[in-house]
Amino acid sequence: MNPEYPGIPDDAFIRGDVPMTKAEVRVLALTKARIKERDIVVDVGAGTGSISIEAALLASQGKVFAIEKETAGIELIKANAARFLTTNVETIHGSALEKLGNLPMADVIFVGGSGGHIRKILEAANQILKPDGRLVVMAVTVETLQEALDVMQSLDGYQVDAAGIQITRLRRVGSKNMFQALNPVYIVACTRRESSDREVSHI
């Protein structure tokens, strides 16, 4: 399997009991990240690895670092990487705050889970994001959303676009189609502007 663009259905992944970003949200987060073939990608709070795996297929000549603090999550990510024959996903077991500093400069950073440390994680992510790099936060709580906006709109040199995604699946019941809501997720998509002075120092 080597798709040209994202869109793997949810049930193609091994899922366990770990919460999983739903397909529609994953597609929007991945396209906002504009991943290129040789990109270095970091996935913070990788969960089941669904974002990591799709990112790895897009960055087929690059590399994905999947950080996850739960052992069950690490096992799932490895199982899903095996299922999709991706050899460029490296799992990192531990806390994002401790691990981000040791990573190479990244083209793309996803922040899915933050364990309540979103501000510090974003500040650490800012240190390793390349010029023109993309930072994509997925927020499922009011507090993470507000804090992600506050941090990223305060930092110099970022363009920030944010939107909530509310999906209503239509579930067939007999001859009818019932409205069935998924929980909304907010995507805060940030692009580091290439030309700013601040970024130059990172090159």
Place this chain on the structure above:
Amino acid sequence: MNPEYPGIPDDAFIRGDVPMTKAEVRVLALTKARIKERDIVVDVGAGTGSISIEAALLASQGKVFAIEKETAGIELIKANAARFLTTNVETIHGSALEKLGNLPMADVIFVGGSGGHIRKILEAANQILKPDGRLVVMAVTVETLQEALDVMQSLDGYQVDAAGIQITRLRRVGSKNMFQALNPVYIVACTRRESSDREVSHI
């Protein structure tokens, strides 16, 4: 308990396994119905009776007929009527199509459940709705929504206002508030215009 207006919380009702209109939707449906103290109200597909009970409290000098085909529903409606000390709810066990024709002319008709017969139910409801009466449909499927709009916008003498209600509860988890979607419900609120020729024949 004798509230001046609707708004009983969901968990105040005895619920069983019967699906229940959520508080916010109930409040909007009830206010769209503009129930007055002496109104005759019909609740088609009454379920747990939550709409019937709130309607009965508002129409405290009037009467509510709660039609429900499931025995479990009838028992729940009776239990909830007892809990809220409403003596003006009459349960009717059976199919709405068979029972609507035997009822007196109504000021307000709610259609919650339709068992796939929404068109015929609305045509029967139309026969017993008084001039200036209000007919309020709650639709949870695409088909019921479309058919309710089609029927009510085709009948002469009705003003039809329709809107979907999507509630996102904020659920506290630790120090955060998580977005949690309820399934959307569409309310099709119809008012029979007093002055039309058609209605005059019903007086």
Place this chain on the structure above:
Amino acid sequence: MNPEYPGIPDDAFIRGDVPMTKAEVRVLALTKARIKERDIVVDVGAGTGSISIEAALLASQGKVFAIEKETAGIELIKANAARFLTTNVETIHGSALEKLGNLPMADVIFVGGSGGHIRKILEAANQILKPDGRLVVMAVTVETLQEALDVMQSLDGYQVDAAGIQITRLRRVGSKNMFQALNPVYIVACTRRESSDREVSHI
């Protein structure tokens, strides 16, 4: 006009250019406030006065203080109060932070507009809310929502229920009904618990 419960349509109000809480949100905010006939109500950032007028009709033996900093808003509130024949709405022209301290203890406080001072407004509102009083915040920004939750969930003695309301009106275009979204509004509904020590000191 003297309705038993809220639900005045938007176009019944004189509106001007001032943004107005839409009918469905107004109904839900008003029912969350459980206004009684003799209640003292404060409406902070009253705008067009639509909440104040409906509150005044419900608290027909009580009083509503409508605080608004814009002159255009004050004029609209007076015009709407005249239209609905409410004689128990008192407009207060100025900043909520300056005016709240001079008001009598309130049964119900609505906070619609906050002008960026939501935290201080809520702390001032807390000082004049009676035991068992209801405080209802309507938030249209991430920051107001987050801060209202933070303040009210930190104060002792409050039960806090919060939910977003997303209304999709169906607009008739030819023979079809088009989905048309209104902007979502979050309602943070808070009830002061009667029995807490903190409140006793306010009696």
Place this chain on the structure above:
Amino acid sequence: MNPEYPGIPDDAFIRGDVPMTKAEVRVLALTKARIKERDIVVDVGAGTGSISIEAALLASQGKVFAIEKETAGIELIKANAARFLTTNVETIHGSALEKLGNLPMADVIFVGGSGGHIRKILEAANQILKPDGRLVVMAVTVETLQEALDVMQSLDGYQVDAAGIQITRLRRVGSKNMFQALNPVYIVACTRRESSDREVSHI
């Protein structure tokens, strides 16, 4: 410009007064269509051509037929094709019902605008969709949604997945981020199953 996957921002397109599918919906519709490099794509009711252009970039060795009945739309599609240097978009000026029958068998068919003829358009589309082809309907009215579901769930040999997409943009106003809803769009994504007898006859 030759992206590996969809995601061109709205303001990169020349737009005129023609309504345009918003970026998030376009991305989801395009990923549901799973376009491959040599695919034949048909875009019914192409409007501004935003879907056609993105499809043409993905099917870079294939071809896109953009059917649009409005002259203004045809001009916009050509202007946008020129802007994005796509040479594989062919505009077809006229009614989909008349034009679909003359097209070659397609891998992917998008139906955006239907001018009230959704049922007949889908039946005509069904005649030219290859085995394993994808048919993606974007519906903005209750009636189009219901009819698309009815037609596609009745035809043999299709897997049908449908979901509504409600986007809430966060618009920065001063130091705050205001919730701002886009109108919901329903995507009905249909895949023709390769193995059915029915399809074999189309080869």
